[in-house]
Amino acid sequence: MSSLKFTAETSSDGVVERDFTVGEIPGVLWSPAPGRDRAPLVLMGHGGGTHKKWPAMPGRARRIVAECGFHVAVIDAPGHGGRPRTETDEREIAVMKRAMAAGEPVGPIVVPYNLDIAERAVPEWRATLDALQELPEIGAGGPVGYYGLNMATAIGIPLVAAEPRITAAVFGLFWPHPLSETAKRITIPIEFALQWDDEHIDRQAGLELFEAFGSKEKTLHANVGAHKDLPRFEADSAARFFGRHLGQAA
């Protein structure tokens, strides 16, 4: 197991931002000001084609740190954020670009490609969680959540199904097949976002993935608008969801 190495640190508005590596995996950890007790941890994934510091990531992370006093960690997915690409990555990205340029459906390309990425990403997330829990301000045995939309839902569903340390999750904006089979095994509280007029993911398909989760407590948030128009207030809602389920540490 690789341990976590911090490589850079900045601080603003009471939030500490630290770049780190766990072996080959680059990540960033947003934390409340030091000197507090241990606090819960939210693992957050980025969407396809972006990276750990894509503007939505620090935006969502800072809300969770400010609202709840939790830690939030993001890692670059395989093939993303300057990480080396496999032959599969290069081929699938080229196919996707052609489909998008031609106005063809992207689901048949995105789904299998993101599941390929997920197979590589799940062990990386588990190693990262091991390393993060060695930090004294996080610790082993504390509450852990997962927050990921789009590709980060394709990674997060198999991760959460395999990882009993994660006890609450926010997912959304992905296709049901074949992930709904894995989602059935998930029983932790879920908040699930979909866009009512998603031009890529059919409305019934989105509802089908929400329906699949085995959780007794799950909430669907459907907003009018296209795939990329998820309202910003959903990030506030996610922060409150984690606050309720991982415990208010602030």
Added chain:
Amino acid sequence: MSSLKFTAETSSDGVVERDFTVGEIPGVLWSPAPGRDRAPLVLMGHGGGTHKKWPAMPGRARRIVAECGFHVAVIDAPGHGGRPRTETDEREIAVMKRAMAAGEPVGPIVVPYNLDIAERAVPEWRATLDALQELPEIGAGGPVGYYGLNMATAIGIPLVAAEPRITAAVFGLFWPHPLSETAKRITIPIEFALQWDDEHIDRQAGLELFEAFGSKEKTLHANVGAHKDLPRFEADSAARFFGRHLGQAA
């Protein structure tokens, strides 16, 4: 037009609760501590078979007062809370009780009966709003919201469609026919709650009423559980929705 008369006043936790009448209509107004400027107003309806001080009403009202610093007014619906019942009321209540005792579907009874109540209730709400806006702490021209589930959605949809002073609304837990025709004319921001496993309202029917609203900004919150199991955190979400749309006065 009848003016508003206060008949009782109590205060706790920084919230002032005043019973009032507007003509024959009894109501209650929850307000922030006096001495502030004018604040927005949320009109809140109670469900069928309950009344203006049914526990959910002060619970939801106090959250909105505390979170947003707004006023919240509830009035007893026709035939509810000790108000006189018409022959229609007596007959429909008896029919509904028999259906519930026999385990028969209640929709075919509740929908026409609640629309009958709505015809009587809409002019009462408009008269109450006129009278409330004469209070110096509310005033004319300020932001007004509407918050009502179950029967209060059956009343609220025709009210909001007719009343341009109302600029944001929370609805939910009702059947689409024939209300969705009226909902199409509503274009203000909407938050809409439904229960994923509602034993009275079919899931597709609930989604159909959400779909009907003409609003560009509308959000569906669907939670796992039966008709009466709407989670309490939806009341917090409604308070934040009104805070966003009516302006933070606190």
